[in-house]
Amino acid sequence: MPKLTIDGREIEVEAGVTLIEAARRMGIKTPHFCWHPELSVAANCRMCLVEIEKNPKLQPACQIPAAEGMVVHTENPRVREARRAIMEYLLLNHPVDCPICDQSGECKLQDYYMLYDLKSSRLASEEDKVRKRKHVPFGPHVVYDAERCVMCTRCVRFCAEYVKDPMLCEVHRGDHSEIDVSPDRTLEHGYSLMTAHICPVGALTSRDFRFQCRVWFLKAAETICPGCATGCSACLDHNRGRAFRLRPRVNNAVNRCWLCDDGVLSYRFHNDHRLCSPSLGRGNPQPASWEDALSEAAAALGKTPKAERAAVLSAERTCEENWALIVFAREALGIERFFLAARPDGTADQRLRSADKNPNRAGVRLMLGAEPEPMTALLEAATAGRIRAVIALGAEASAAGVEPSTGLLRLGTVVSIAERTGTLPDAAHVRLPCGSWAQSAGTFVNAKGMAQEFGRAMPLGDGLLDVHEILARLARRLDLSFPYKTAAEVRTAVAGRLPEAGAAGGAP
Numbered sequence: 001m002p003k004l005t006i007d008g009r010e011i012e013v014e015a016g017v018t019l020i021e022a023a024r025r026m027g028i029k030t031p032h033f034c035w036h037p038e039l040s041v042a043a044n045c046r047m048c049l050v051e052i053e054k055n056p057k058l059q060p061a062c063q064i065p066a067a068e069g070m071v072v073h074t075e076n077p078r079v080r081e082a083r084r085a086i087m088e089y090l091l092l093n094h095p096v097d098c099p100i101c102d103q104s105g106e107c108k109l110q111d112y113y114m115l116y117d118l119k120s121s122r123l124a125s126e127e128d129k130v131r132k133r134k135h136v137p138f139g140p141h142v143v144y145d146a147e148r149c150v151m152c153t154r155c156v157r158f159c160a161e162y163v164k165d166p167m168l169c170e171v172h173r174g175d176h177s178e179i180d181v182s183p184d185r186t187l188e189h190g191y192s193l194m195t196a197h198i199c200p201v202g203a204l205t206s207r208d209f210r211f212q213c214r215v216w217f218l219k220a221a222e223t224i225c226p227g228c229a230t231g232c233s234a235c236l237d238h239n240r241g242r243a244f245r246l247r248p249r250v251n252n253a254v255n256r257c258w259l260c261d262d263g264v265l266s267y268r269f270h271n272d273h274r275l276c277s278p279s280l281g282r283g284n285p286q287p288a289s290w291e292d293a294l295s296e297a298a299a300a301l302g303k304t305p306k307a308e309r310a311a312v313l314s315a316e317r318t319c320e321e322n323w324a325l326i327v328f329a330r331e332a333l334g335i336e337r338f339f340l341a342a343r344p345d346g347t348a349d350q351r352l353r354s355a356d357k358n359p360n361r362a363g364v365r366l367m368l369g370a371e372p373e374p375m376t377a378l379l380e381a382a383t384a385g386r387i388r389a390v391i392a393l394g395a396e397a398s399a400a401g402v403e404p405s406t407g408l409l410r411l412g413t414v415v416s417i418a419e420r421t422g423t424l425p426d427a428a429h430v431r432l433p434c435g436s437w438a439q440s441a442g443t444f445v446n447a448k449g450m451a452q453e454f455g456r457a458m459p460l461g462d463g464l465l466d467v468h469e470i471l472a473r474l475a476r477r478l479d480l481s482f483p484y485k486t487a488a489e490v491r492t493a494v495a496g497r498l499p500e501a502g503a504a505g506g507a508p
Helices: 019-025 077-091 108-117 156-160 194-198 261-271 290-302 319-332 361-368 374-382 404-408 467-478 488-495
Strands: 003-006 011-012 049-052 071-072 142-144 168-171 178-181 204-206 219-224 233-239 242-248 309-312 339-341 389-395 413-418 432-433 441-446 453-454
Touching: 049 077, 077 108, 142 194, 156 168, 156 194, 156 453, 178 488, 194 204, 194 242, 194 261, 219 453, 233 261, 290 389, 290 413, 290 432, 290 467, 309 319, 309 361, 309 374, 319 361, 319 389, 319 441, 319 467, 319 488, 339 361, 339 374, 339 389, 361 441, 374 404, 413 467, 441 488
Parallel strands: 003 071, 309 339, 309 389, 389 413, 413 432
Antiparallel strands: 003 011, 049 071, 142 204, 168 178, 219 233, 233 242, 441 453
16 A cells, blocks of 8 residues: 655555545545546546656646655645646636526635635636637536536536436537537436536536525535435535425445436425415315314324224335324224325436335335235225225325325325325325425435434424324324324334344445
């Protein structure tokens, strides 16, 4: 293993580790545009130039492997002057449109200008700058602005190397160079929003996030993507109760540093079609107070014989929420039959996207200790009159070859605990609103059996209650016991049923 010195400090690294990675391990942030740890080395932006003693020229740190006895300087006057010159070159034709650029606030051009350049352009006027295409739609999710592009080629390499579809390419030469989509193609693969995410400047932007919110107003929270059974690690950006975007978070055991388009857009599960207050009635539900809604739910469930009651668990909701419902159903209502509500299957690939579009199907099985019955069985039992009342968690419910709403309407009582409208709430007599996945804390178990815990990313909105609190209040209306008073108690009860961290199939 080679031992080298960087900025006066020694470090020993594995053979083949580049200087930029070695410096990063020491906490030294080497400026760069084109380098990305998951992509091949291009070494075309030249911002990472460093001085290596006994070498007459500055060298790109992203390309040079560490060698025994190497002495490297990353911040001496010669290096800083080279970076200043590179910044002047990159900004020579760059438009001064930071006030309307979506990348403003997280743009490397802005950051490095403040660190290395901080000088006015030497061009006589704006009219002398090279003009290029602006706001060009590359696909349904991404817009390209050629004047802002620094030709780092991250997007080109990402499509070719990760997606295995080289649909982006470089065109023209010199200061007229641009990125373009291959003839007769559009940027429509399942990871197109990652091309915008890895763009270090404002050249590629998300059409979904474009002009929605300045990034300095956003608050970031770590979470798990709710879009499918892969369970990618992510960061949720939000402001004033509204979610704006989901970004990938590094987790080498699951998604490394990527998200699919479905995952990036799954923040909408928090925003769209929300239930914000309790309501009563089928077809034309009317707003109700929590007192009235809980009383109505308790009365309807209480008058139904135990043998004709059932509970519907949700593959969308956390292990803790499903466990709370299981305990309530068994101990308070004497329910023995449990069914599983889930979103319908979708498209899968060999990278991140799972055909199961539910984040916690495996977790429901662990909580119940058995395979829950499918929705088709509930619909058959409702049609036959064997089940007359259900308490259901979650919004979506699909059934193979059957329209679920038709069978659900045959039930005499449906009490729904959900965060948004959907198949189950739409068929319910009583709707009890809870927080979205972003307003909950708990655990998802992904398709590989990894239990991943996440915290509450956003505060619970007014008029909403946590699932365990709804069930505790409902139990009191029924004069029955419910063992959990706090979310911490539910989490403690669930912990022993989850895979052990670090074990095969455990949490990463």
